[in-house]
Amino acid sequence: MTPEQVISTLQSIRNTNPDNLMARHFNADYFRGLDAGLRQRLMKIIATGIENSDSQMGAYAMSPEDYDLFAPMLDPLIRDFHGIPEDVQIAQAHDWDSSKSSCDLGKIDPRLEAVSMRVRVARNLGSFPLPGAMTRDQRVALEDLAAEAFTHLCKDTNYGGQYLSITPGSPYEIDGAEYDRRVAAHQMFKDMSGDRYLNVAGISADWPYGRGMYVSGAQDFLVWVGEEDHLRIMAMQTGGNLNALFKRLHDGLGRLQELLPAFATSPVYGNVTSCPTNLGAGMRASLHMRLPGLTKNGQDLSRVKEDAKSLGLAVRGAGGEHSDAGEGGLVDISPSVRLGVTEMQIMQRLFDGAAALWAMESGSGPSSAE
Numbered sequence: 001m002t003p004e005q006v007i008s009t010l011q012s013i014r015n016t017n018p019d020n021l022m023a024r025h026f027n028a029d030y031f032r033g034l035d036a037g038l039r040q041r042l043m044k045i046i047a048t049g050i051e052n053s054d055s056q057m058g059a060y061a062m063s064p065e066d067y068d069l070f071a072p073m074l075d076p077l078i079r080d081f082h083g084i085p086e087d088v089q090i091a092q093a094h095d096w097d098s099s100k101s102s103c104d105l106g107k108i109d110p111r112l113e114a115v116s117m118r119v120r121v122a123r124n125l126g127s128f129p130l131p132g133a134m135t136r137d138q139r140v141a142l143e144d145l146a147a148e149a150f151t152h153l154c155k156d157t158n159y160g161g162q163y164l165s166i167t168p169g170s171p172y173e174i175d176g177a178e179y180d181r182r183v184a185a186h187q188m189f190k191d192m193s194g195d196r197y198l199n200v201a202g203i204s205a206d207w208p209y210g211r212g213m214y215v216s217g218a219q220d221f222l223v224w225v226g227e228e229d230h231l232r233i234m235a236m237q238t239g240g241n242l243n244a245l246f247k248r249l250h251d252g253l254g255r256l257q258e259l260l261p262a263f264a265t266s267p268v269y270g271n272v273t274s275c276p277t278n279l280g281a282g283m284r285a286s287l288h289m290r291l292p293g294l295t296k297n298g299q300d301l302s303r304v305k306e307d308a309k310s311l312g313l314a315v316r317g318a319g320g321e322h323s324d325a326g327e328g329g330l331v332d333i334s335p336s337v338r339l340g341v342t343e344m345q346i347m348q349r350l351f352d353g354a355a356a357l358w359a360m361e362s363g364s365g366p367s368s369a370e
């Protein structure tokens with residue numbers, strides 16, 4: 001495509017898909033003004049949103065520097081997604097001190113002790129390109145570094161567990177049946193080669209090389225290697241005590257920080273991630289809750305999505321991203337803003353929002369938690 005063809009394609013996507021943030025903020029004059037090399041680099045970043053016009057975001061960074069280099073294009077869509085007005089300076093502070101607030105859903109209603117919760121952070125090593133631009137050798141080299149770090153966790157009685165790789169020939173390689181079992185158990189990530197957004201960005205390339213996961217002995221601390229970000233570090237638990245969940249994640253993250261080369265950060269955007277939706281705290285905290293009353297038994301998520309939006313939460317069906325039906329009213333709720341909020345603010349928002357939805361649900365007929 002010539003630059004003018006790109007520009008006119010984006011104009012038509014803007015009309016047909018007004019929610020595609022990349023298309024919404026695409027700046028034709030800026031694009032025309034770039035030299036051919038930079039234009040080509042920017043094309044690789046926005047190709048996913050051109051070929052997938054139904055994208056919500058429509059862009060993935062290829063290297064940590066992209067956020068600075070292409071700020072005139074990327075900053076407006078980052079602000080739009082994270083709700084930060086143009087005249088407000090973006091500032092990413094961190095706060096992991098969970099001693100200041102008690103966020104225990106079980107204290108609101110004992111039935112909420114049965115909710116399953118998960119909090120993850122995305123991290124990328126500064127010494128490699130982001131996943132969309134990695135070679136197969138780089139993917140495997142990064143996995144080797146991570147696997148070496150995990151040997152220390154495995155020897156530590158607080159962690160234990162094992163590293164499981166799907167890289168052909170890896171000393172940690174598991175077979176297909178074991179991989180399927182881990183996916184079904186919601187521990188391992190799905191085959192990325194089926195994801196059209198990631199495919200166009202090159203993020204799923206070389207599948208399954210350089211991909212794997214660490215899981216602790218208690219199966220409550222996990223690290224994905226080689227998914228949409230170099231590392232996705234997560235803690236999970238059944239039970240409503242968010243303080244315990246966040247502390248487990250912070251402790252594990254601290255250990256990995258000691259064991260690995262430095263993570264990529266930006267002075268403006270905090271933790272650097274492939275997808276602009278994950279910048280900042282790089283954190284997604286979610287819980288699965290049964291809200292049959294608010295969702296008509298999972299048939300209709302539109303009302304609960306509206307209610308949740310006013311609480312700063314996004315709702316998905318419990319089947320993960322792009323799933324909509326919430327079987328029996330089981331939904332996934334999570335604070336949507338990740339940039340400009342601290343880790344503890346995210347925890348508080350999830351707690352307050354879950355409590356508010358639960359109160360609405362309890363006023364709307366019989367219900368049960370999960």
Ligand code: ARG
Nearest residue numbers: 055056057058059197275277
């Ligand atoms: N690239 C997809 C889109 O723009 C997903 C964006 C958010 N999800 C994610 N996993 N990064 O709609």
